[in-house]
Amino acid sequence: MTSPVISVRGLTMGFGGQTLMENLDFDILGGEIFVILGGSGCGKSTLLKHLVGLHKPMSGSITIAGMRMDPGDTETFHRILACIGVMYQGGALFSSMTLGENVALPIAEYSDLDQGDIADLVRLKLRQVGLEGFEHHLPEELSGGMKKRAAIARALALNPGILFLDEPSAGLDPISSAELDALILRLNRTLGATFVVVTHELSSIFTIAGRVIMLDKKSKSIIAEGDPRVLRDTSPHPFVRQFFNRRPEMEA
């Protein structure tokens, strides 16, 4: 059994006095594809932002690669940031830069490669996500799916051990969505990186997820944890079975 790369203990999160989730405990193991599930508005993306240190938890701790996440401790925070890559929901590519410049930005900042080598490396990164040849396009010239793939390429720029993906296949057609899933699986296999994915696309979950947790808005806690294929049929929680079998709540 591999050891956990991310440990969350007693995490309570929320905004302005309102808690979204209380007392979350879970581990993410090295090399797995870990999926965070839940209904709309339950705090999946917020949890992701806590995991990468953009939000401060109300209480509890997050440990990544043995280091305690604390945005106040700049040195440790930057060492943690060096092991992670994040793909945001809308891609969050810098709109004033071309695709190539977007991917090159972290490489130029954190490595001593010269311009020519960086250009080659950028081409390799874009090749991995199937966007070779688009180096000189601006983000606005790309489709939604291409933007997401480009954002993955940028997240991969420094070969982080852990990749966080926020709704990678949301808003994509079934083919692009399936391509993105295949890409995640291939990257996971070839790079050995840990993936933490927020999604609620059922087909995606069954294709990529090794393990899932499901957040529940009402009880503000994790109501299921494990293999989605097993949970679909055996979970004692009606919401979990509804979710996996795509049934509306009112008819349950």
Place this chain on the structure above:
Amino acid sequence: MTDSPTLTVDLRSDSLGLALRGALNLHTTPAILNRLAKLPLPLPGRISVDMGGVERMDDCGALVMIRLQRMAREHDSAITWQNIPEHVQEVARFLRLESLPETTRSTKTKPGFLARFGMKTLHVTDQAGNHVAFVGELTVGLFSLFRHPGRLRLGDTITYMQRVGVDALPIVGLISFLLGLIMAFMSAVQLQQFGANIYVASLVALAMVRELGPIMTAIIVAGRSGSAFAAEIGTMKVSEEVDALITMGFQPTMFLVAPKVSASFLVVPLLALYSNLFAIAGGLLIGVTTLNLTPHAYMLQTMNTLTIFDVNWGIFKSAIFAVLIAAIGCFKGYQVRGGAASVGQATTSAVVTSMFMIILVDSILAVILRYWRP
């Protein structure tokens, strides 16, 4: 009572008979509701509604049923529905008409005075904390730039120097020229009475170089670039680009704010100098055309009036205004939460706050100068 195509009313002393017909939708419902509201009160004890003729009903049409039910309840009348077609029943089931809440008015109550006072206080202290944190971060960032100038993103800085400075040249030139022209024109009317034509040159030069040049330039820069900074950073916040910067290990202040502040600091004083030149040119035009001054005499008087201190003082003030405008624009951009409306607010607020701060700081500096150099 008259009948309409969709509603027949049969009012007797002990009963009210209504018949609905045709399509009940957004077009026909208002007229029906209107007629129901005009029925003479009190209503009789029994109301019967015949819905047999209803061909179509949507959720708007359902309002008629809700209104009738409510009227019956208010007047203690017994209501009976007759001949409800299957398709109407289907709509009623879908809308769950039987369980409609008593009133559909807004149930959100306004918080009490104390609660609002508390929320406002929390908001203000939160804001104050943000201000202090931002100013602190910016100061630390700029000082570290003095020690390691290589950390400034040079490409971005040059781009912003162009946007703030070069691109503003036409508008700053035009406005300053016209300002000098107007000033000379207005003062000429007065000074001519005393034969003091030549002092028009002094007035234009001194007023522009000491006060109006830096202020006009700063106001134009606030409107052109301060707003642009706020909108740019605000949009980056909305699209999570700022978050992306942080998780890529960049400091947003160094990455986004420092180039804008440095670029403004470098070019706005130059813009102010340029503005002075154009204003003096405007004054010169009036002096030569309407006051019978020679260009040589006008320029000589201008040079005699101005000291090098006046010029330096104007440049110094411009540099302070530049840092204020850029920092306020960036800060307001950072404050953006949510979406497009918030970006608009940030942009407005950046310009208004900048202008206020420009005038405030200018007044403070004027007072300081008065006592420092009597």
